[in-house]
Every structure is written in structure tokens, then in C-alpha cells.
Amino acid sequence: MLKPRMIEEKMLILLRQGKISKWFSGIGQEAISVGVTRAMQNDEYILPMHRNLGVFTSRNIPLNRLFSQWQGKASGFTKGRDRSFHFGTQEYKIVGMISHLGPQLGVADGISLAHKLRKENKLSAVFTGEGGTSEGDFHEALNIAAVWDLPVLFCIENNGYGLSTPTEEQYRCKDLAERGAGYGIESHIIDGNNILEIFSRISEITDSIRENPKPVLIEFKTFRMRGHEEASGTKYVPQELMEEWEKKDPIMNYEQYLFEEGILTEAKKEEFVSSISKEIEENLKLAFDESGIESNVNNELNDIYEDFKYQEVSPSLKTENIRFVDAVSQALKESVRKHNNLVLMGQDIADYGGVFKITEGFMEEFGRERIRNTPICESAVVGTAMGLSINGMKAMVEMQFSDFVSSGFNPIVNYLAKVKYRWNQNADVVLRMPCGGGVGAGPFHSQTNEAWFTKIPGLKVVYPAFPYDAKGLLNTAFNDPNPVMFFEHKALYRSVRQDVPVDYYTLPFGKASRIKEGSEVSIITYGAGVHWALEVLGEMDYDKADLIDLRSLQPLDIDTICESVTKTGKALVLTEDSLFGSFASEIAAMISENCFESLDAPVARVGSLETPIPFAQNLEKQYLPIDRLHKKLQDLIEY
Template structure:
């Protein structure tokens, strides 16, 4: 760091700040700067793998963090080292994190700043930058519901404001008046793309108007302006909860990451911003005002350098992380001790849709802060009327209509989980989950494995064909999720299973995709216990016992199997209803196939890449010597699902299943 005397290019107004605060602002900026300079040396030495420099942007991270209370969450990015150091995160843990060692925050499973820590109320970003904005909405919603009067601050860069998640998150925060401080670090470039190619408005803060949101543009290199203005805004938000958009004008002095360099930046622009270095300017100002002197500067720098070196030695001396297979597999999900709850009350004959509604209602009563979110689910009761009457029973705070923004709502659910609140998200149709795919497979699914944070979220997925709804309202897309480690996938075929498994899904602290076949909603009835009960995940249902062949299916496919077999009463069949696809009850499958010697798997989804393929492979690997015939898969044809009945009938595998079943029996 340069220490030559200079005239500050930034105008400072102390605004009555005490000497202690001014010195603390300086010290808190100096610390990340010295760490970064050391990291750049270590990067060249190959002792860390990558570095995203925040040199020249320290005033933003430090000013915002000092303006917030320690118990308030901050969601920083990879140039916000000052957030972590200002929150006094032990340096050896940061250094171990960057070296992929066990004392870091992710057990070597992720690098850089891709981690969170509940102890310090910091939630790190993922590489898909946008989702953290919606997560901040969820944390802020929890704060508002619990009347905590907390502010949640979330960072993004100017490039990230082009992502749909940014706009969705701002819209949700504005509609729900959530206490979120949206912080845009406008540092001139998204990797090599200048702001002139990123957006077509003068100030990103101007976008707040479109969301009915208060906004400000602040000199991000002026630590006093950042600290005092953010502190005032935060105090105001605590009294009057609402979102505020702040654009911090700054500049990225170094490359997007060190390997990318800065050759694409005009030298005169680099020179101009170098004169506005937030640390050097503030240091000169403090000396002119006799707040600090050379002795103070040397003392603080010596202390920080000693701390850095001491903690680096601890990190360097730590053994390389042990690659333990059991630990890796066990950390994908938060441990969940299933408790089987039986219901001794009378049962009643109800429809599939009623079973779902009852399960939701009884879970809402059981968990008094459980939140349900979805489009049109409040007064309207949802398009399938599953939540009809819920607003009257539980209030609009807990039964929340959402804007049409699947991604932000999934992210909000993640934020609620971070704040300790369970939630159920209804996709109006399972097809629409594609608009929220990223946060499900990259945030919810990976969160516990990466840094031990559970995603206590259930996503309800009305799905399936046979109702003439066409390509965008009829998909059964479970295969998108069964291959993603970290997600549980449930797909019941009967009302009894639907209610019991939904109750378990809500109790389970891990993310669950809960598929509900629309064609079964009002066509299937069953006697179901009136009161609350649970059913275990990973346990298939053997709904018919036989000797000739094993038939494996789930969802509507189970009913197609039963309908088909009514024509062949003399065929002795094991019928397995999987009920849950992740976890999968392989033992029940293997036991049956070893007994019958033949297996046929029916799925409604198109054939290639579906779960039937994996089950077939598992049977071939584990039961090959018991087989009397090849394993047969039956599925829908390889097209999108069509609308016209004749085309849809051709698409679905009902008739083909009968043909293939008879062939396999005769093999």
C-alpha cells in the first residue's frame, strides 16, 4: 500500500463523527486492503487458486457493515472482503476457506466467498449471482413477520442488475414492503463488458422508480458518505420497513479475477480512478484533520500484518482435508430423524385434492410460523382450490399471494429457511418450475452440502397429462430433479399417501419437490385418516403381491397398471408404487425382481433420461442372475405433450404398457 502524502481527491465532511468512529472506519478499510495485497502474493506463489480483488472498493463493504447491527444479515459478493473482516470473522478460517481446508466454512467443497455463516450473520453468494437478492427478501420477510425491526443488506454488481432475479427480487420486496437494502456496486465493468453495454440509463438507482422504491446514488469511494448515509437509511427502515435501492459509484482497479487482467480498460480511466483510492484519500484526510498520525498508522498496520501472518501460519500448518466418502454423502442432506405418527381417529372417503388440502391445513396448524406462497393461493384458493379458506384460517401473512416470479419466490423460501421459518411454495403448474429452476438446483440443493445451511422448503408441483392441457400445463418433469443431489422427490398415487407424505415433507428440513398429478385430484378417492399422520420417505408400497412379474410405477402410472390388470385377473403380479423417487426404495424393487425374474417399469414422462432408465440399470447391476427376460421400460413418446385428445392418447403410454406387459409375460 502506498503511504506517500497526497491531497485528497474526495471531499469529506465528518458530520460530527467521533474520532473513534473515524479511526475505526480507517482501520476497517486498511485490514482488507492488507489482506488482499498478501493474497495477491500467495496467488502468484500458487498457495491459493483464485482471487477476486476488491481493492479500491473497500469503503462500500466497510461502510455498509458498520452501519448495520451485528445481528442483521448481510449477503455480500466476492469483492466484499471488508464485510467479513468488519464482522471480525477469524482470519485463519478465511485463509483455510481459500485453501480448501477443513477449518474453512465449506469443508473444502467450495472456494472463495461462496459460503455463509450463521454465527456472523453472513450469507455468501453463488456464482449465479442473482439468486442472493431473492434470498435477502426471504430473510427480510422473516424479520418483518417476527417484528424484529432488522435490516437485511444484499450486494450485487452493476452486471447482476441485468439478471431477471434482480428485477423479480426488487418487485417482491416492493410489493411486500420488505426491509431490504439493495446495494449495487457499480464498478464500471462486468468482467470486460463496460457499463455502456450493460444498461441504457444514466444511473442504476433510477430503476427504483419503476418499482415504487426509494433509491439513492452514493460515492462508493467516500467512506464517510457511505457510512453516514447508509446508517441513516438503515435507521429509517427499522422504523418504517421498506426496501431501498442504493447505487454505489466506484471502480474495479484490478481484473474481474486476477487471471483476466485489465488490458481492456483505457489507461486514462485507470489513472483517474487511482486518484480516488478510498483508503489513500481517507488516510490523507485523517492526517490533515489530526485524527491520525504516522505513529498511529504504523501501529495499526503492524498489528494487522502480524495478525495476518499469525493466522496464515495456522492455515498453512493445517493438514490437507481428508477425502472421506461417508462424510461427503452424509452432508448432502441435513440429518432428519423421521418420527412415524399414526392416526387413531376415524377415516373418511376423500379425493386426492382433499388429502393435499388437509395435509397442508394440519401442517399449518402444527407449525405456527409455516408460510405458504404461490400465485393466486390466498383469497382465490389457488387454481385447484387446494388453499381455499386458508386465508380465513391463517391470515394473509402466512398465506401469501405472490407476483408471477417463480425464481424470486423460491429464493424467498430459501431466505425464510435461513431465518428459521419453514415454507411451502406452490408452482401453479409443475411446468412453470423452469422459471425457478436455477435457485432450486443450484441454491436449495447445494446449500447444506456447501456450508451446512438447510433449505427447509417444500415445492408443490401440480403435474401430469391426460387432461388436455397441452405442452405447458401437462409435463411430468420429475427427472429434472431426481438427478440433482440434495433434492428429495415425492410422487404419490393415492390420497392416503399424498396426505401422509406431504406432512413428512413439511417436517423434513431438506428441500422436497412434491409432485401431485392433476388427473388424480378429483378422480381418485380413498379412505384417509381425519387427523394428522406421517409416512416415511424411501419406502415403496407393494400394493399387489404375485409371482409372475414385477411392475414398477408411480403417480398416475400406478392407476394405469391397475386398470390394465383388471383385464388379466389370472396374472400373478407384484405391483410396486414407488411413492418417493429420491430417496428410492431399491430394496423392495430388488426383492421383488429376485422373486419374479421379470420387471417392467412404467413412467408417464418421455423415455430417455427418465427414472425408469436408472431403475432398469440398477436391476441389471444387482439382479442380473435372477432375470428371465430383459428389463422393459415403457414411457411416453419423445415429443412434447400435445393438446388434442387423439394426440395426447397416442403420446401417453397407457396402451403401450399393456402390449409390452403381455410380450414380457410370454418371453
């Protein structure tokens, strides 16, 4: 406990000297971090917060690396890309927080699920503050852990204030431990300033969890002696409350106890202080002497995605005529057979086979452990998928409808997408996104929301239009160690058939398909738009269009787009999305920027109305761009 306290005292001096940028103090809370970490096994994951310096020091992370991390230098853990305790390290089995707090709770679920599936008798411990228990992710993660009997130690550090908001303005229950009963899980209240009570009770609890996997909720009663972050101060804290908790200082009281028991002497204490002080100064010198991070554009861009060496698996000659939905189901089944560490998760995907019956029969072949029904909590399920990846597994999450991804948006764009760039951890996760209109499903089951994700560095976005592509690209998605958003248009599920190889095969990302060859106009589209374009071209009896099916939106085959437009001199970009801010707008901008001198007409765009997608058939027909496509294409041809 003395080491993190002394490091913090030094950091506060450096902060005032302007040598570090920010500091979140854990002074007064050291007993919790140290006690929990010492009760854990070294190969068990801990997911700390920004007041848990004792977790890092108890895992014996070299101090020069911690100091370099806080100064944004290369020998830290994030190459200067993130600060303070926003990092993880597989070497020390620590998974750092993100500022949104809640998602790490679901990540702990996934880490523990991997342990449970491998029957490893291990647990994970995850920290949150009392303020974070109001987040939906907290409740979702507890519920998943309870339903699945996951070996997770949920640690609430109740330190009295969420920034400046006192507990009475945050929740109405007397103790946060009471929330355990609501989820049917064991819970305890522990004095967060008593190291002996923490260590002894957490040791008993962790032994119990290893023997009988289950979640346990711990509320540590403690107090924050400094500001939320150092610049905030503590003026909002009554002085008498501060004085009361100062008397409960965990280090001062433990030191007094050790003196009384004859275990600690002044000489021994001085030896500790001198040794730690020397270690701090030596490692600070190493960190200060290290040169600043060098800016290199190539390094930055190359660290967005985990390296993926695509391996072509050619299709067999034997084919069968199947629907789009069958192709998706086949790819799923083949990939679960190929990757024995792949877990499928989603609402109703087990016994019921999913609302589109894509996983019907899977549970009978692969078992309930790998084909998992989830509660209705998209955010924590995405977090669980991230945790599975951290602990060496693969995960698929089926969003029952792509519209529902809004409930899981945060962990996708702020965790999965950024984790490789931040601390070199990949997110081996596929998110299946049944999407699109034309089926009379209204504003909450009909969106095509790929544009939400194509602008997020770190995500791959795939959107096939045919069964052959769907099967090959989905197989590739499961081989790719990066997060893949895989869009499947619901209206195509049972309306489009194609001869598809019966065996396993793959197709590359970032390679568009030329559906029709022409010389006068280029039509660039994807998903249902490909079929609408074919329909309109047939109605017009027009055979001079170059029809490009993008298939993959991120990575995008810019070369094929530019080659086609350079040849034809005219471009029409078709999307089912409403136009403003759509992916079609980005493609149009790229064409204008890269092919301007070859253009014989302005780039045309066709998309849906700038409204939510309606339910009634005539309204939906008006919303979708099919009817407008004919006129726009004719105008472009005649320009």
C-alpha cells in the same frame, strides 16, 4: 478499510506463488463493504459478493478461518467444497454468494420477510454488481420486496465493468438507481469511495428501514482497480480512466483527510499497519500449518442432507372418503397449524385459493401474512423460501403447474440442493408440483418432470398415487428440514377417492407400497402409472403381478424393488415421462445391475413418446403409454 486492503495485497503475492488458486479483488471498493457493515447491527444478515472482503473482516471473522477457506482446508467454512467467498456462516450472519449471482437477492427477501413476520425491526443487506442488475432475479427480487414492503437494502456496486464489458454495453439508463422508481421503491446514489458519506447515509437509511420496513435501492459509484479475477488483467480499461479512479482511492483519501484533521499521525498509522501485518502473518501460519482436507466418501455422502429423524404419527381409526385434492388440502392445513413458522407462497393461493382450490379458505384461518400471493416470478420466490429457511422459518412454494418450475430451476438445483453440502445450511422448503397429462392441457401444463430433479443430490422427490399417501407424505415433507419436491398428478386430483384418516398422520419417505402381490412379473411405477397398471391388469384379468408403487423417488426403496424382481424374475418399469433419460431408465439400470442373475427376461420399460405432450385428445392418448402398456406387459409375461 486498511485490513482488507492489506489482506488482499498479501493474497495477490500468494496467488503468484501458487499458494491460493484464485482471487477476486476488491481493491478500491473497501469503503462500500466496511461502511455498509458498520452501519448494520451485528445480528442483521449481510449477503456479500466476492469483492466484499471488508464485510467479513468487519464482522471480525478469525483470519485463520478465512485463509483456510481460501486454501480449501477443514477449518474454513465449506470443508474444502467451495472456494473464495462462496460460503455463509450463521455465527456471523453472513450468507455468501453463488456464481449465478442473482439468486441471493431473492434470499435477502426471504430473510427480511422472516424479520417482518416476527416484528423484529431488522433488515438484511444484499450486494450485487452493475452487471448482475441485468439478471431476471434482480428485477424479480426488487418487485417482491416492493410489493411486500420488505426491509431489504439492495446494494449495487457499480464498478464500471462486468468482467470486460463496460456499463454502456450493459444498460441504457443513466444511473441504475433509476430502476428503483420502476418498482416504486426509494433509491439513492452514493459515492462508493467516500467512507464517511457511505457510513453516515447508510446509517440514516438503515435506521429508517428498521422503523418503517421497506426496500431501498443504493447505487454505489466506484471502480474496479484490478481484473475481474486476477488472471484477467485490465488491458481493456483505458489508462486515463484507471489513473482518474486511482486518485479516488478510498483509503488514500480518507487517510489524507484524517491527517489534515489531526486525527491520524504517522506513528498511529504505522501502529495500524504493524498490528494488521502481524495478525495476517500469524493467521497465515495457522492456515498453512493446517493439514490438507482429508477425503472421506462417507463424510461427503452424509453431508448432502440435513439429519432428519422421522417420527411416526399413526393414523386414527376414524376415516372419511375423500379425493386426492382434499387429502393434499388437509395435509397443508394440518401442517400450517402444526408449524407456526410455516409460510405458504404461490400464485393466486390466497383469496382465490389456488387454481385447483387447494388452499381455499386458508387465508381466512391463517391470515394473509402466512398465505401469500406471489408475483409471477418463480425464481425469486424460491430464493425467498431459501431466505425464510436461513432465518429460522419453513416455507412452501406452490408451482402453479410443475411446467413453470423451469422459471425457478436455477435456485432449486444450485442453491436449495447444494446449500447443506456447501456450508451446512439446510433448506427447509417444500415445493408442490401439480403435474401430469391426461387432462388435455397441452405442452405447457402437462409435463411430469420429476427426472429433472431426481438426479440432483440434495433434493428429495416424492410422488404419491393415492389420497392416503398424499396426506401422510406431505405432512412428512413439512417435518423434513430438507428441500422436498412434492409431485401431485392433476388428473388424480378429483378422479381418485379413498378412505383417509381424518386426523394428522405421517408416512416415511423411501418406503414403497406393494399394491398387488404376484409371483410372475414385477411392475414398478408411481403416480398415475399405478392406476394405469391397475386398469390394464383388470382388463387382462391377470393376478400374478407384483405391483410396486414407489411413492418416494428420492430416497428410493431399492430393497423392495430388488426383492420383488428377485422373486418374479421379470420386471416392467412404467413411467408417464418420455423414456430417454427418464427415472424409469435409472430404475431399469439398477435392476439390471443388482438383479441380473435373477432375471428371466430383459427389463422392460414403458413410457410416453419422445415428443412434447400434445393438446388434442387423440394425440395426447397416443402420447401417453397406457395403450402400449398392455402389449408390453403381455410380451413380458410370454417371454
